[in-house]
Structure formats: structure tokens, C-alpha cells
Amino acid sequence: MRLVIERGELLRALGHVTSVVERRTTIPILSNVLLRAGNGKLSLKATDLEREVIEDVAATVSAPGAVTVPAHMLHDIVRKLPDGAEIEIKRDPEKERLTITAGQSRFALQTLGPEDFPDIAAGDLAHSFELGAADLKRLIEKTRFAISTEETRYYLNGIFLHVAEKGSSRTLRAVATDGHRLAQVELSRPEGAEGMPGVIIPRKTVHELHRLIEASSAPVKIGVSPSKVRFEIGTVTLTSKLIDGTFPDYGRVIPQGNDKELTVSNADFIGAVDRVSTIASERGRAVKLNITGDKLVLSVNNPEGGSATEEIGVGYTASPLEIGFNARYLLDIASQLEGDEAHFLLADPGSPTMIRDGGDDTALYVLMPMRV
Amino acid sequence: MSMPCNAADAAPANVRRIIHVDMDAFYASVEQRDDPKLRGKPVAVGGSKLRGVVAAASYEARRFGVRSAMPSVTAKRNCPELIFVKPRFEVYKSVSQQIREIFSEYTDAVEPLSLDEAYLDVTDLRGAASATEIAEAIRARIKAETGLTASAGVSYNKFLAKIASDYRKPDGLFVITPRMGPGFVEALPVGKFHGVGPATAQRMHKLGLETGLDIKAQSLEFLQQHFGKAGGYYYSISRGVCERQVKPHRIRKSLGAERTFFTDLTTFASAHEALQEVIDKVWRHCEQASIRGRTLTLKVKYADFQQITRSRTGDAPISTRSELERLSCALLTPIFPLAKAIRLLGVSLSSFGLSADGDGEAEQLALLL
Numbered sequence: 001m002r003l004v005i006e007r008g009e010l011l012r013a014l015g016h017v018t019s020v021v022e023r024r025t026t027i028p029i030l031s032n033v034l035l036r037a038g039n040g041k042l043s044l045k046a047t048d049l050e051r052e053v054i055e056d057v058a059a060t061v062s063a064p065g066a067v068t069v070p071a072h073m074l075h076d077i078v079r080k081l082p083d084g085a086e087i088e089i090k091r092d093p094e095k096e097r098l099t100i101t102a103g104q105s106r107f108a109l110q111t112l113g114p115e116d117f118p119d120i121a122a123g124d125l126a127h128s129f130e131l132g133a134a135d136l137k138r139l140i141e142k143t144r145f146a147i148s149t150e151e152t153r154y155y156l157n158g159i160f161l162h163v164a165e166k167g168s169s170r171t172l173r174a175v176a177t178d179g180h181r182l183a184q185v186e187l188s189r190p191e192g193a194e195g196m197p198g199v200i201i202p203r204k205t206v207h208e209l210h211r212l213i214e215a216s217s218a219p220v221k222i223g224v225s226p227s228k229v230r231f232e233i234g235t236v237t238l239t240s241k242l243i244d245g246t247f248p249d250y251g252r253v254i255p256q257g258n259d260k261e262l263t264v265s266n267a268d269f270i271g272a273v274d275r276v277s278t279i280a281s282e283r284g285r286a287v288k289l290n291i292t293g294d295k296l297v298l299s300v301n302n303p304e305g306g307s308a309t310e311e312i313g314v315g316y317t318a319s320p321l322e323i324g325f326n327a328r329y330l331l332d333i334a335s336q337l338e339g340d341e342a343h344f345l346l347a348d349p350g351s352p353t354m355i356r357d358g359g360d361d362t363a364l365y366v367l368m369p370m371r372v
Numbered sequence: 373m374s375m376p377c378n379a380a381d382a383a384p385a386n387v388r389r390i391i392h393v394d395m396d397a398f399y400a401s402v403e404q405r406d407d408p409k410l411r412g413k414p415v416a417v418g419g420s421k422l423r424g425v426v427a428a429a430s431y432e433a434r435r436f437g438v439r440s441a442m443p444s445v446t447a448k449r450n451c452p453e454l455i456f457v458k459p460r461f462e463v464y465k466s467v468s469q470q471i472r473e474i475f476s477e478y479t480d481a482v483e484p485l486s487l488d489e490a491y492l493d494v495t496d497l498r499g500a501a502s503a504t505e506i507a508e509a510i511r512a513r514i515k516a517e518t519g520l521t522a523s524a525g526v527s528y529n530k531f532l533a534k535i536a537s538d539y540r541k542p543d544g545l546f547v548i549t550p551r552m553g554p555g556f557v558e559a560l561p562v563g564k565f566h567g568v569g570p571a572t573a574q575r576m577h578k579l580g581l582e583t584g585l586d587i588k589a590q591s592l593e594f595l596q597q598h599f600g601k602a603g604g605y606y607y608s609i610s611r612g613v614c615e616r617q618v619k620p621h622r623i624r625k626s627l628g629a630e631r632t633f634f635t636d637l638t639t640f641a642s643a644h645e646a647l648q649e650v651i652d653k654v655w656r657h658c659e660q661a662s663i664r665g666r667t668l669t670l671k672v673k674y675a676d677f678q679q680i681t682r683s684r685t686g687d688a689p690i691s692t693r694s695e696l697e698r699l700s701c702a703l704l705t706p707i708f709p710l711a712k713a714i715r716l717l718g719v720s721l722s723s724f725g726l727s728a729d730g731d732g733e734a735e736q737l738a739l740l741l
Contacts, residue, residue: 151702179738179739180688249741250741253740326688371737
């Protein structure tokens with residue numbers, strides 16, 4: 001195996017693939033990246049057994065072949081080489097080393113055989129469709145904050161992506177919940193998604209995917225089977241196992257009859273919650289909302305820290321209500337809203353509250369109060 | 373202006389009036405009250421089984437050397453006539469509620485220490501002539517309303533009030549005035565000091581400290597050197613000084629339950645099953661007290677009495693029994709396979725949140741998923 005490759009191209013690809021490589025792993029080959037040269041390109045692949053990322057980069061290949069080397073070390077080497085360098089990568093079959101040469105620098109890395117490198121056999125991904133990068137980004141960004149980190153409720157440790165009905169139209173919907181709050185966002189169902197199974201995409205895959213599409217605007221090709229999902233983003237392919245579990249019937253917790261509507265300037269609201277919660281202790285971050293007439297009084301009382309109140313003008317005509325929420329949860333949701341106004345649909349201090357975005361009716365949030 | 377000067381009540385304005393009320397052999401007395409057959413007999417409340425312990429002993433049983441926290445087997449050996457009665461905590465709780473209501477008529481500053489004892493700060497008398505009068509009135513009302521006897525101690529701080537309540541037990545009252553205080557403490561054997569258990573008493577004896585006077589003769593440095601932080605406390609109380617306030621709202625820091633098993637557990641299945649009862653109990657307490665904790669601690673005591681704890685703290689309080697069970701099992705699983713059998717399992721919850729009002733615990737409610 002022998003090839004020459006441009007430093008910048010290789011660095012970018014290594015940046016994409018090595019982020020799935022665990023820093024500490026008990027299986028040595030999982031620390032490595034698989035390099036496969038042939039047909040005028042170098043293909044890089046990394047995995048943590050739950051997901052894998054493959055990226056192809058153009059290269060001048062003079063002898064095809066494959067090898068694995070420590071991923072983070074290779075990444076560090078390439079990162080430290082000078083900008084614009086031409087890198088020669090060569091496998092010395094006798095010494096079982098991979099030599100990397102650029103200018104006057106020369107590195108020899110320990111290798112492991114490519115035949116032992118694990119492969120996530122994706123099998124048949126029967127359902128496939130395309131989403132714009134911006135749409136996919138929106139589905140992720142508006143829901144991922146609500147993903148549970150509770151390992152015992154593993155089926156909540158991801159985003160539930162599925163086809164839903166909204167009135168007469170069909171949508172592709174993303175939902176995440178940690179049992180205290182829920183985020184739901186949808187877009188019209190893309191061609192090819194009909195009949196796809198509802199899938200739970202693991203949190204780490206969600207974050208990898210977001211990194212990969214962050215700087216991209218190209219459409220993303222998505223393939224789904226009941227156990228795997230694949231995202232093709234230009235020259236990068238992310239394949240992931242899905243969470244094997246049943247996402248709960250979340251529709252039951254989305255309130256339908258909440259008739260107390262509170263309309264508030266989102267910027268004012270975020271500022272006020274942020275200010276009064278300064279007083280809250282690290283853990284007991286309850287903020288009390290007292291809503292009467294056209295004013296909302298937010299207050300926090302921490303016996304060890306003091307107290308704070310702030311009043312803001314709101315639109316509210318229903319009967320007065322006092323309700324408590326976790327300040328961080330309020331801020332998490334409010335910071336997702338795009339419109340100038342946040343709409344709270346409330347029932348009582350012990351029932352779920354719905355929050356809608358004045359500037360986006362495809363997203364909704366549900367938040368359980370704190371009993372204060 | 374003439375003032376009575378025979379009691380703590382004669383003190384200057386800045387002196388407090390504290391009463392310590394302690395029910396006499398509480399659980400056992402309740403059982404004797406409710407079952408005439410038990411009256412006049414040695415009674416122990418607690419498990420009679422191989423590994424049970426005595427939770428409370430009647431005065432008849434105490435004469436045979438039966439003490440609370442004593443293994444039931446030892447108690448039975450000391451007193452073969454001993455009658456074991458299963459505890460009825462619901463009854464004790466309701467009696468406890470009755471006596472707390474009586475206290476509340478005399479002062480708002482009531483600090484319950486357990487179901488059967490409490491400190492009362494009655495400094496502002498509320499029209500009564502003295503703290504002693506209040507203590508007598510409380511004892512009489514407890515007897516009239518519950519049929520049980522209580523002992524009371526009256527003094528100018530918590531430490532001495534507690535010592536005093538023990539002084540004429542059962543069914544007695546004792547007053548330690550500011551003038552008597554220092555002399556009283558000097559004569560007191562160190563083992564009687566509140567906060568000095570058998571182990572500390574032993575260490576004090578080794579240092580030649582037998583009475584309050586012996587402690588008083590030591591420097592603060594000496595006491596701190598030998599007893600650490602507690603040294604400062606001993607220094608103060610040996611002078612009859614105790615500044616601790618009666619705290620009406622003692623903030624509960626944790627809540628839990630545990631069980632010692634009749635036979636040691638060796639398998640995951642048996643431990644898992646045994647844990648259910650403990651979890652039930654903890655959850656019942658949570659419901660009754662309407663509190664939810666974020667930190668879950670599993671306690672495991674092995675057959676050789678080695679004890680380990682495993683805990684986890686979540687971002688939000690544990691809000692359902694099934695969540696409590698799931699998380700408890702998650703803590704239990706990694707300790708298997710066992711190197712030695714399990715004697716005891718306990719589950720406790722702590723890290724109760726603070727509410728927006730700050731006087732209770734704010735509970736994050738869960739979506740009914």
C-alpha cells in the first residue's frame with residue numbers, strides 16, 4: 001500500500017471519522033482507523049461498534065492495500081504537519097509499520113491487520129429518502145436537548161424519528177423526552193419515507209450527525225431499516241445501530257385541553273428567568289411563576305442564597321395561576337424558540353404545560369411543572 | 373418586684389427556658405396500654421426471630437437488663453419470661469401526633485427528636501407562671517389524653533433539659549436551674565453526657581475523665597486534641613453551657629429503610645426479591661412525607677458484617693416507585709457475583725430539592741409516559 005495525499009483533505013476526513021473513536025477502549029483495534037487505498041482514493045473508517053463513519057478522499061494511489069493505525073495519533077500527526085503539505089503514506093509489509101512522510105518529517109506507526117476491523121453489517125436499508133441539511137439540522141437542534149441520559153430508560157436515550165399524521169398531511173416527526181420535558185418537531189414527509197419504521201436514533205449518533213452536517217448544505221440521503229440507519233453526507237457515510245426498544249406513546253402526555261394561554265416576549269422571559277435563577281441553589285432550581293391579569297411575576301427563594309423576583313408584562317386573560325418550573329428546563333425550551341413570542345398553554349400547577357413557538361408552528365414543547 | 377427564684381424561670385431576660393419531654397418506654401407502654409395482658413410483665417417490642425433486635429423494652433423487662441437495640445436472643449437469655457410484641461408503628465405515630473398537638477398549644481418552638489421525645493422552647497411563657505408549670509401541665513395532659521406517662525426535664529439549655537428528663541424517669545419531672553447547672557454537670561458521670569456513647573466514655577475513662585468536673589478541669593486544647601471537634605462541645609457542656617437552639621423545622625436530610633434477613637442471601641434473584649419489600653417501605657415513606665430524593669443509596673451488609681454502599685445522584689428527583697426500583701436494581705446488579713452472602717439490604721434517598729418557597733422540597737413532576 002502506497003499513496004500520496006494532500007494534508008488538508010486528509011485532516012478534514014480524519015476530523016470526521018475519529019470523533020467516533022473512544023479514547024479508552026478494551027478492544028485495541030477500536031482505537032484504530034482503517035485506511036484502504038485504491039481506485040484513486042483513500043477510504044477512512046472508524047467505529048465504536050455502535051456506529052461507524054466512512055469517508056473517501058481523493059489520493060494518488062500507487063499501490064492499493066489496507067491497514068489500521070491508531071486513529072487519534074494519526075489525527076494528531078496530520079494536524080501538526082504544515083499547511084499544504086503533501087503526505088506520503090506507505091506500508092512496509094515486512095516491518096508491519098506504516099510510514100508517514102511529509103517534508104523532513106517521518107513517522108512510523110504500529111499497525112493492526114485490516115481483516116480484524118469490525119464492520120456494522122447494515123444489511124438492507126429498505127426505506128430511503130432525502131432531507132436538506134438545514135431541515136435535518138432543525139430536527140436535531142430543536143429536540144436533542146430533551147434526550148434522556150438515564151441509562152435505565154435506554155429507550156429514551158435518543159431521538160424518535162417516525163412518520164406521523166397531522167390533520168390530513170403526513171409528516172416526518174422527531175421527538176425526544178427525558179420524562180420531564182418533551183420536544184417535538186416535524187416537517188412534511190419526504191418522498192420515500194412512507195412506511196418507514198419508527199426508529200430511535202442514539203444520542204451519540206445524533207451528535208455525530210450534527211457535527212457532520214453542521215458546515216454542510218448538501219442534501220442528506222437517509223436509509224432506514226428496523227435496526228440500522230445510514231446517513232450519506234457528500235463523501236461521508238455514517239451508519240448506526242438503533243436503540244432496540246419501544247418509544248413510549250408520547251401523544252398521551254401532550255396536553256390537548258390546556259386553555260390558559262400566556263403570551264410573553266421570549267427575550268424578556270429568558271432574561272428574567274436567567275436573572276432570578278441566579279439565586280437558586282445549584283440543584284433546587286425551581287422558579288415560581290405567578291400569573292395574574294397582564295403580569296407575570298417570577299420568583300426564586302433559596303434559604304441559603306436569598307431571594308429574587310422580577311415582573312414582566314404578558315398577555316393573559318384566564319384565571320390567576322401559580323406554577324413552578326425548573327429554571328434550566330424553561331431556558332432550554334425558550335432558547336429553541338425562533339419567534340419573538342412564546343406561547344404557554346397552561347392547565348394547573350400539577351399538569352403538563354405546552355409551549356409553542358410564535359414563529360414556528362411545526363415545533364411544540366411539553367414541560368412538567370415542579371410542585372413548589 | 374419579687375420573682376420566684378426556685379427554678380430556671382427565675383433567670384434574667386436573656387436566659388432561655390427549655391423543656392425536654394420524653395415518653396417512658398414509649399412503644400412498650402403503648403402495647404401495655406392496649407393489651408391488659410401485657411401490663412406488669414416484661415415486654416419487648418421488636419422481632420423475636422433469630423436476628424431481631426429489641427426496639428423498646430418495658431420497665432419490667434429493663435429490670436432484667438433488657439435494653440433497646442439489644443439482639444433479641446440476648447434479651448431472651450437475660451429474661452426468659454420476656455414477651456415479644458410486633459411493633460405497630462402506625463399506632464405509635466398517631467400517639468406521637470397527639471402529643472405533638474399538645475406541645476403546640478404551649479409553644480411553636482417544638483423540635484421533635486423522634487416519635488417519643490421533643491425539645492420545647494417556652495422562653496416566652498405565654499401567661500404561664502413558669503416553665504415548670506408548663507412541663508407539669510403537658511405531662512398531665514399526655515396522661516389524660518393518651519393514658520401514657522412522660523418524663524420532663526426543665527432547664528436553661530437543651531443539654532441540661534435532656535439530662536433532667538432522665539433524672540426522675542419514669543413519670544417524673546426535674547428542674548435544673550442556672551444556679552444548679554454547673555454543679556450538676558460537675559457531678560455527672562461522663563457516660564451520662566448526651567453525645568458521649570460507650571466508645572467515647574471508654575476513651576475518657578482511659579484519660580482519667582470520670583465526671584463532668586474532670587472534663588471541666590481540662591483545657592480546650594487538650595479536649596480538642598483528644599476528641600477533635602467534639603472536644604469544643606465537651607468543653608462547653610462541662611461548664612453547663614449549651615447554645616444549641618430548639619429548631620422547630622429540622623430539615624430532613626435522608627429517608628430510608630433496611631432489612632436484615634433471616635438467612636443470608638446468595639443469589640441475585642433472592643436479593644432482588646428481598647429488595648422489593650425495602651423499596652415498598654421507602655416509597656411509602658416518600659409518599660407519606662411527600663418528598664422525593666435525587667440521590668439513591670443502596671446499603672449492603674455482608675455475612676461478615678463488612679458493609680458497602682453504592683449510590684447514584686440524578687438530575688431530577690426519583691418520582692415513581694418503578695423508577696426507584698429500576699435504579700435500585702441498577703445499583704444492586706454490579707455487586708454480583710457475590711464473594712460473600714448478604715445479611716442486610718437497605719435503600720435510602722437523600723438530596724431533597726428546595727422549593728421555590730424554600731420551606732419544603734420542590735418536586736419535579738414526571739410526564740406520565
